[in-house]
Amino acid sequence: MQRSAVVVVADKTSLKRPFIFANVVHMALCLFMLLMTIAWHRDHIQNDKLLSSASLAIMYVMEIGCLLLSVLGVVGALKGKRWCLILYATGMAAASQTIIIKxxxxxxxxxxxxxxxxxxxxxxMMPLTATNKANRTLLYSIQQEFECCGLVEGYKDWGASIPPSCNCHSPGKCIRLRGSATLGAPKNQYVYRQPCLTIYVSELKLAFSLAMAIQFGSGVFWGVLLVMSIKLMGQMRRKQEFMALLQSNRYVPGAF
Known part of the structure; x- marks a missing residue:
């Protein structure tokens, strides 16, 4: 009865379950990112957009590699295979240090x-009145998405030809063009007040900072998984030594 109680207490203090749970979460995240990359890749192919082969290959290798590493770690924890955890720890050490430093x-x-x-x-692209068709198409999409007009001076950047994408339908973001405030513009037309450059650049900065934070956070998370795997290997080794003592009937209460 004393031996069983000691074994139960040892199991309750093990990192096995938290380690497996953390890796299941990690596998789900890696799978989600892999599916997003595949969808993004397919979208670019369908729209005949150019892709960087090196960047795409790195994304696939990182996502598939991390997914396989987590599978290896779960197998090692469930089966008690230290060699699986050693390979897992090696891979996580390399991945976490690489992405944090990079x-x-x-x-x-x-x-x-x-x-x-x-x-x-x-x-x-300035002045917008003389920009080409491709630039106009890009600007139209930016104006519709971010609810803005022009780049620097708002609707004035378009001169006499204010595009429909500048038409405002959001109260609080509109400015009313009275009479002949802009030549060629309909009377009492409502257009977006803010120019697009500051809004667009702010959104780019936010997206960039978020991407960098996700990358750094991934490295830290991999570092945590690395530490957990090392501690789990230590617990597995001590448990094996302890069980060997129990089997040999040389266990002395209070020795540990």
């Missing part, structure tokens, strides 16, 4: 390449 070192560089490049691209 995120920290590349933050400013990626910011400059993505956010500043997009801002410069939009400013290069």
């Amino acid at each position: 995120t920290a070192l590349s933050y400013q560089d990626v910011y400059q390449k993505r956010v500043v490049r997009e801002e410069t691209k939009l400013l290069s």
Whole structure:
């Protein structure tokens, strides 16, 4: 009875169940990200958009690799296979250190390449009255999505030809064009008050910061899983040694 009670207490203090639960959550997240990548990839193919093969390959390798690592960790915890947990810990150590260091070192560089490049691209379209058809199409979609008009000076950037995407239907965001305030504009037309450049750049910064936070958070989460796997391996080793003592009838109460 004393031996059974000791074993039960040892099981209750084990990291086995929390470790398995954390990895099941991780597998669900990896699977979700993989499905999102596949959908994004398919959408780009259907719309004949160019993709970076290197970036796409890295995304697939990271997501599939992390999914397989979690499967390996769950198998190791359920079956008590230390070699599975050793491979799991090695993979998680490499993944967590890589993404944390990469995120920290590349933050400013990626910011400059993505956010500043997009801002410069939009400013290069000025004046809007002389921009090409492709730029107009892009601006129309931005104006509809973010409920804004023009880039720098609002509707004035379009001169006499204010596009329908500037028409405002949201109270509080509109400005009323009275009479001939803008040549060619209908009388009493309502257009969006705010220019698009500041709104669009703010949304880009927010999306960029969120993406960086997710990357860094993933690295920290992988680090936590790494620590849990190391502690679990230690518990498994001590349990095996303890059970060996029980089997050999050399257990002395109070020795541990």
